[in-house]
Amino acid sequence: MVKLGAHLSIAGGYAKAIERINNIGGNCLQIFSSSPRGWSFARSEVEQIKLFVEAKTKSKIDPVYFHASYLVNLADGGRIGHLSKTSLIAELNLAPKMQIKGSIVHLGSFKDDRSEDKYRILIKNIKEILEKTPNDSFFIIENAGNRKIGQTLEEIKKIIDDVGSERLKICLDTCHLFSNGYRFSNNEELGAFLKKLSTLKIFDRLEIWHVNDSRDPFNSGRDRHENIGEGMIGSEEFKTLLNHPKTKNYPFIIETPGFGGVGPDKKNLDILKSMVSKT
Numbered sequence: 001m002v003k004l005g006a007h008l009s010i011a012g013g014y015a016k017a018i019e020r021i022n023n024i025g026g027n028c029l030q031i032f033s034s035s036p037r038g039w040s041f042a043r044s045e046v047e048q049i050k051l052f053v054e055a056k057t058k059s060k061i062d063p064v065y066f067h068a069s070y071l072v073n074l075a076d077g078g079r080i081g082h083l084s085k086t087s088l089i090a091e092l093n094l095a096p097k098m099q100i101k102g103s104i105v106h107l108g109s110f111k112d113d114r115s116e117d118k119y120r121i122l123i124k125n126i127k128e129i130l131e132k133t134p135n136d137s138f139f140i141i142e143n144a145g146n147r148k149i150g151q152t153l154e155e156i157k158k159i160i161d162d163v164g165s166e167r168l169k170i171c172l173d174t175c176h177l178f179s180n181g182y183r184f185s186n187n188e189e190l191g192a193f194l195k196k197l198s199t200l201k202i203f204d205r206l207e208i209w210h211v212n213d214s215r216d217p218f219n220s221g222r223d224r225h226e227n228i229g230e231g232m233i234g235s236e237e238f239k240t241l242l243n244h245p246k247t248k249n250y251p252f253i254i255e256t257p258g259f260g261g262v263g264p265d266k267k268n269l270d271i272l273k274s275m276v277s278k279t
């Protein structure tokens with residue numbers, strides 16, 4: 001069965017997100033560990049964790065991922081870099097306790113300073129986070145859509161090599177790929193894209209897909225998400241991705257604005273489900 005889920009709110013407690021994903025018909029999930037717009041770090045509250053794991057087990061929602069805070073910048077050598085590290089260390093320590101696979105991270109930005117110094121800070125920070133967190137939690141790099149770190153497959157590959165940990169995985173976001181000149185509308189094109197991943201020796205790092213349509217044109221360097229079928233990517237790409245033998249078994253998570261404008265919803269999931277071939 002296809003693994004289709006959404007990024008949903010934890011308002012009211014972590015277990016509420018399980019209720020929300022059940023309500024819109026998903027079977028996997030992505031959540032924040034705390035407010036994504038402030039530096040409030042994930043806390044291990046025993047009762048909340050227990051309720052979450054119980055609800056997750058009961059409704060068989062799996063896998064579940066954290067999405068790291070939007071404020072994270074691991075290429076920063078100052079206060080922001082320190083806070084980024086602290087928040088990810090808290091999050092990756094919490095993840096296994098909640099049966100969550102790890103955290104999906106936007107690495108941050110070099111802020112027009114692509115010097116070796118900035119890059120060294122980035123690698124050092126990722127290594128330190130991994131040293132201070134359990135082995136059974138993944139650090140999942142999401143490809144960037146705009147001028148942030150991780151726009152190209154080559155850049156992600158270099159970071160993975162330089163960190164040198166099996167715990168580094170990759171999340172590919174269709175909207176961010178589209179914004180950087182990667183797209184596929186049939187099996188041959190997707191096959192060629194996957195071949196690129198294999199050639200770079202990072203296909204085995206792929207953990208999950210973010211499935212979002214794009215409000216911005218192809219190769220625009222902008223990455224505003226759109227509802228499935230309402231954006232510029234076109235349904236063929238999603239159909240191809242959901243049915244290709246080499247991609248159909250990955251978890252697919254939507255981060256769409258929603259048809260009612262209140263975030264990822266049932267209608268987006270239903271559209272994707274209708275694209276999955278029954279054979």
Ligand SMILES: [Zn+2]
Pocket residue numbers: 142173210255
């Ligand atoms: Zn994403």
